[in-house]
Amino acid sequence: MTKGLLTTVLCAFVAASCSTKADCRGDFCGTIVIAIGGEPETLFPPASQTTAADAVADLIFLKLADIGPGMNSVGDEGFLPRLAESWEWEDSVTLVFNLNQLARWHDGAPVRAEDVEFTFAVYTDTLVASPKASVLERISSVTPRNNGQVEFKFRLPYPEQFYDATHYMRILPRHVLDTIPRVSLTSHPITRAPVGSGPYRLVRWRASEAIELVADSNFFLGRPGLARVIFRVTRDTESALAQVLAGEADVLEQLVTGVNVDRISTAPHLRTIEYPSSSYLYLQFNMRNPEDPEAPHPLFRNRMIRRALAMAVDQQELIDAVLGGLGDRTIGPVSKMLSIWNDQIPSLSYDTTRALELLNGLGWTDTDGDGYLDRSGRRLEFELVIPASSRSRRQAAVVIQDQLRRVGVNMVVAELELNTLISRVTSGRFDVFFGSRTQDPSPSTIREAWSSSGIGGANFGGYSSSEFDRLINSAIESQQADSAMTLWHRAVAHINADAPAVWLYSPNTVAAVHRRIEGVTIRPDQWTATLWTWRIPESRMIARDRRGAP
Amino acid sequence: MTRAIVRRLYQSVLVMFVVATATFFLIHLAPGDPFTPSIESANFSQEIVAQQRRNFGLDQPAHIQYVRYLQQIATGNFGISFSQHRPVLDVFYDVIPNTIVLAIAAILIDFVTGMTVGVFQSTRKGSRVDSLLSAISLVLYSTPVFWFGLMLVLLFGVTLRWLPTAGAIDPVVYHSLSLPGQLWDRIRHLILPAATLGLIGAGGTARFQRSALLEVLAEDFVRTARAKGLRERTVVTVHALRNSLLSIITLFGLSLPALLSGAVLVETVFSWPGMGRLITDAVSSRDYPVITGAAIVSALLVVAGNLTADILYRFADPRTRTAQ
Amino acid sequence: MTATPILQVHNLSVAFETPRGVVHAVDDVSFDVARGETLGIVGESGCGKTVTALSLLKLIPQPPGRISQESRVLFDGVDVLSLEGEALRKIRGARVAMIFQDPVASLNPVLTIGEQIAETIRAHKPVSRAEAREQAILLLDRVGIPDPAHRYRSYPHQMSGGMLQRVMIAIALSCTPDVLVADEPTTALDVTIQAQILDLLRGIQDEYGMSLILITHDLGVIAEIADRVIVMYAGQVVEEAATETIFSQPAHPYTRGLIDSVPRVDQPQYQITAIPGSVPPASNWPSGCRFHPRCPYAWDRCETEPQLERSGSSSAVRCWLAVDTDKATE
Ligand SMILES: Nc1ncnc2c1ncn2[C@@H]1O[C@H](COP(=O)(O)OP(=O)(O)OP(=O)(O)O)[C@@H](O)[C@H]1O
């Protein structure tokens, strides 16, 4: 009797878990699961601060226009129409967008010019305190002309006007958000139940677990190829790997190490896709004395020491040892994604003989025969601070330490908890900092990190060169694409010669993607930007694709 | 009995207060600030940072923040998460049940296997199975949680594909399943993480149970039970095991904090949507309200566990009940 | 002689393997117990009384204990030491029952005393829970516990030592055994309580007509209730005799020493003459006569070990003095 009952219950379980609902047919079915490295903290774009939040939000919300595959940020060349169907410049500070009449919010309401005006108001409202507000400072107003036309006024003409007008703002639905007081906007429940106008809409968000999106089959730019996209929150890379290897997840956008890439390559159902990353790593010299910010650093105020150290580091060995070959040596403070990347730019190359000559010339010699250089009784040594949380940087630090020992330099590595590191680095209490920077498609962010205008901000080492400042300012202001490029290259060559940092590498990002998915393209600055054009042909679908939309 | 429980409740209020205070000041003393902009990507203005700090009351001096915080907590409000922009209680509501389910499943596996093996061993003390099981439990006991979990994932998830490797549910199908189907889906997802945490604990529990039972088996009343002509099974289960339960219950109370901290690791390996991962994230992003809230909740869970142990103890040992 | 003895112990030797070597706790002990008889076993602490008692029900933990091959404990003609499992269980508690020295430690602290009686009944008799309970309450009443129905639900910690020893007796009586082994039943109790417990034991022995083995180091107790006495020293039987004989004509110097050390109410002016020294450790018995280092009559012959010499049907002594009567009369 009990046994019979047990069997019945078990059968019910099995039947229920295997039962397939609505068999989806056709090329637009497809369900993919993405193992995403973090959980969006919000799906209210003005408040978002993490790549995970942007990755999901960019499937739900649209910008007026998207940057093109060439990553050009100057002028409007290469930009792709999104909510705006077209645009025209009325004068150098007036840009008018014509909205696509077919564009609709997920609740069916048409997208109007007031939505764009409202969006700008929200992004720049100090009560909202959007991190994006400061990049919109040069836009003076956004005004609707009529339902389908919106006018942007700039405070002054500059090359990246179009980029600023389109790249940072995801257009928000005024009719949904208007009634909510601005100050409570970022913590309102609507931030977790977004209404957008993008290819996908949110079905459900299981906190800490999964976010499920379903395609808007009437999407005005064309029907999305995949019916469902599920982001599964997976903080741990090992867990993410296990999921794609076991076939539970279809996409992992960051394999991180060469070992992981090898493991994926052995799985017949997966393929790897390599794309340039938006970050670069470097050892930043502190130009100021860590004990006394007014005084110069005893070692690194000397350009020759910096150059010698830069020449003593073998980037290729680092790339092989730490990334398993998955990366390029950087040509300056430039990630491989940027349009200004060019490996012909002059930079200091690895040359230990020259490095040693330079140091000897400065009076640093090994007088006591202990293998380390010294001068007037002081050994040539300094401290490198690194975040303890970064495994790759810990590995790299050891390799660099060894390379420097070969030229007689003693580098001591200090692993710091992230917040301690931040407070030391931002207050200038360090010798050398192992940094990593993630860039926007626009090269103009180089200015805040390395020019003298960034001192007190993101220029932690306090490098200051009036020539570099001049070159970079004119590069940013230049209206001509060709001359801008030349100026950028000259600026980079200049900073390379000054060596305020040892440029190390820009890692290549490798994604693992299930082989049944076709049309996979990845935009380096935002890997989900083109996800809505991926698709799965009916012939290659697997069980989960047939489940279709809920 | 009820008096003792009431006293425990008073204690837990005190514990909460101490934990809230200690955590509050510890995180305010720790370097870092929730609204420090990233040093690794595009910067945003100090103005915005200042505004964000104002929005969350961080511009006030620490003692004022502290008093406000206590007032809030007293009304059952843990504030608003800095990073998730929503009430901490909502955040907890989403993750705490998952952690509790995992912990309970792990405790069941831990104590059921651990005690069974320990009892089995002590009835065969000195035999070859006994030493084999002792070796196994010692190895398990000293296995790193993270590594063990990973091995289980690779074996049962990736190679054999018997069980899912991650999460508490299968997000692809879960919402279209019938109720029993959903339950089954949850059980399948629970097996590996609970087994990881439970088996490692079982290693220790087995060793503990073995020695506890051996100790009791040497007691006079066990000899009496044998002399009375009771069956050996009755002697072991009714007389010896019941008395060894007393020390096992103490172990249970003591193992709760370890279990919770082990859960942090297991939740990472299995992408389990629980409190452990929330705390790790909150600490690195300096999400003060979540950190303090989580510390209080963890303390409460431990207090609740100890209260359970107390009550169990009272049931198991008549001597601790008030004398008639 | 009437029927065969209910219990016959032949050549019982028990040793323990300890980290400090082999302990010969009991060495070649033999004795009989007739039906209805009360046999006393006396001896100082550590001389092997408890080990002997436990061996009767094969309760010696093995290992570390080891009972020699030659040892026999014949209960009603069956060798208890050769029994295992159910057959052994059916004798324990049902035919041969035991009570121990420390009633507090001997009862399970987490079970009610009623349960501990009832479970014994149910282990041997096909009765329902309710019937077992009723019988247990009757037994509690019989052993003199007031308000037994209420006391049934008490836990050991709620009762005094004397009461608990009564409970132990109730447990022992629950299946009306043929033999009751009482190992120092009164040692742990107050003097006033001791007498009550002894009275109780004597009463129930009369009533049930069972054999009683009473282990004690108190000769006063022996004098009160034993029919026959065995004196043990250092794991061996050194003398065996009827109770009157022991007191009137103790044959062994050790027995004499024991008798002399009993405080006597009738002659308070006499000083108590205790035996000098103490029992040597069981891991290292003296060679020859084990008592000779402490014996006031020791002579050179005592360097070799004397045998237990029987004289008559119920007397025996292990002493060279008993063999060499010349010496004895000196
Ligand atoms: N389990 C055991 N392991 C080792 N030695 C033991 C064990 N049980 C008893 N012995 C030893 O056997 C010897 C006899 O012990 P036993 O308990 O029989 O003495 P006893 O005459 O009952 O003394 P007491 O009056 O103190 O009860 C002692 O020396 C004791 O140390």
Ligand SMILES: [Mg+2]
């Ligand atoms: Mg004894």
